[in-house]
Amino acid sequence: MDNLFFSDEHLMIKEMVQEFAESEVAPIAFELDKNETFPQEIVTKMGELGLMGIVIPEKYGGTGLDMVAFVTAIIELARVDASVAITMTAHTSLGCLPLLQLGNDEQKEKYLPKLASGEMLGAFGLTEPSAGSDSGATKTTAVKDGDSYIVNGGKVFITNVGEAGVLSFTSRIMDGDNFKGIGAFIIPTNTPGLEIATKEKKMGWKASDTRQIFFRDMVIPASAMMGTPSDGFKAFLKTLTSGRIAIGALSVGTALGAYEKALQYSSEREAFGKPIHKFQSVSFKIADMATEIEASKLLVYHAAWMKDQGISVVKEAAMAKLFASEVAMKTTTEAIQVHGGYGYVKEFDVERFFRDAKILEIGEGTSEIQRLIIFRELLNEISSV
Numbered sequence: 001m002d003n004l005f006f007s008d009e010h011l012m013i014k015e016m017v018q019e020f021a022e023s024e025v026a027p028i029a030f031e032l033d034k035n036e037t038f039p040q041e042i043v044t045k046m047g048e049l050g051l052m053g054i055v056i057p058e059k060y061g062g063t064g065l066d067m068v069a070f071v072t073a074i075i076e077l078a079r080v081d082a083s084v085a086i087t088m089t090a091h092t093s094l095g096c097l098p099l100l101q102l103g104n105d106e107q108k109e110k111y112l113p114k115l116a117s118g119e120m121l122g123a124f125g126l127t128e129p130s131a132g133s134d135s136g137a138t139k140t141t142a143v144k145d146g147d148s149y150i151v152n153g154g155k156v157f158i159t160n161v162g163e164a165g166v167l168s169f170t171s172r173i174m175d176g177d178n179f180k181g182i183g184a185f186i187i188p189t190n191t192p193g194l195e196i197a198t199k200e201k202k203m204g205w206k207a208s209d210t211r212q213i214f215f216r217d218m219v220i221p222a223s224a225m226m227g228t229p230s231d232g233f234k235a236f237l238k239t240l241t242s243g244r245i246a247i248g249a250l251s252v253g254t255a256l257g258a259y260e261k262a263l264q265y266s267s268e269r270e271a272f273g274k275p276i277h278k279f280q281s282v283s284f285k286i287a288d289m290a291t292e293i294e295a296s297k298l299l300v301y302h303a304a305w306m307k308d309q310g311i312s313v314v315k316e317a318a319m320a321k322l323f324a325s326e327v328a329m330k331t332t333t334e335a336i337q338v339h340g341g342y343g344y345v346k347e348f349d350v351e352r353f354f355r356d357a358k359i360l361e362i363g364e365g366t367s368e369i370q371r372l373i374i375f376r377e378l379l380n381e382i383s384s385v
């Protein structure tokens, strides 16, 4: 399959990230998860390898590669540690891509070089306590005050924000009593009035930084707006399409990691005098895992490749995210089953993979929302014939 989508450059990226993940990340993945430690040293090294700026154009100091390369890097990282993978993924698809797609030259020049080198992490604030799937129900308001906006409200579940240097977020834009639309802003995270809460205690992705934030009379210049007051939100949502392909890739990597552990264990563990993979019920589980992961990979790579060709991928990105995340949940569940009781204890990595898989069916649009998007796209296709 690699031959289908890969150039020599993609193969090099795959080998480089695989080597890095196995030698630098895998040995500390257990401890990072156990102690819920943000992987700062790994982020610094990923910056040196060019992974933090993988899709940022070279003119801004990035590596200037495409979605296929991005997806490849995510899969290799998630194969050993989903927390490290989401840190790099959220930084790129949520922290950098909205700026690349929506920002003006001044904003790009101000932030992109530092984001590309990994010196600065990016975060993206869309979700609010009562605006998750229904992200248009945002209550955060930015009220025009001369050349500034005064922002009040807050966001929840923001990945990387406690470690980030820059934050993009959405807000209702008010000019006096007039509602102008939902716009998007980009600000440094040391802006007075931005309060960042303590790290959430999560089921999985434990080394990843996730926090609630509050805007309390936060004054920001009007030049911090990305796009226009009325189109910022729509454009912001569009950038989530790439994010869905990226979560699909994280799902493939998480599933692969669990599958490889199950395959190995099934050859080593003996019961009734033979390796457990000699039992058809076990070998069939492994065969199903491998087949479903291959199908996920094809959907994810196909969506990434289409995106690189400039083809609209709203449906394909949603399908890739939906299918791959559900395969990741199923594969990690079965990987525990193959390990029996040992799969339920922390010393075996499959326990971590299982906990890391569940969020894949929730973040960047739940499975239900992906199904809504897919069906909406199917209806559009029917009505346009």
Ligand SMILES: Cc1cc2nc3c(=O)[nH]c(=O)nc-3n(C[C@H](O)[C@H](O)[C@H](O)COP(=O)(O)OP(=O)(O)OC[C@H]3O[C@@H](n4cnc5c(N)ncnc54)[C@H](O)[C@@H]3O)c2cc1C
Pocket (backbone or CB within 6 Å): 090, 094, 124, 125, 126, 127, 129, 131, 132, 133, 134, 156, 157, 158, 159, 160, 202, 205, 210, 359, 362, 363, 364, 365, 366, 367, 368, 369, 372
């Ligand atoms: C670890 C983590 C990291 C995150 N990182 C970020 C981030 O960096 N930035 C950010 O902005 N957000 C982030 N999120 C938020 C995430 O995107 C939302 O949690 C997600 O979109 C779901 O929103 P919600 O939690 O409000 O659930 P809700 O929208 O309240 O959904 C609850 C349930 O209702 C269902 N539902 C809702 N509406 C419909 C409908 N129309 N049809 C059918 N079913 C529906 C959902 O599918 C779900 O099952 C993160 C979340 C987590 C847990």
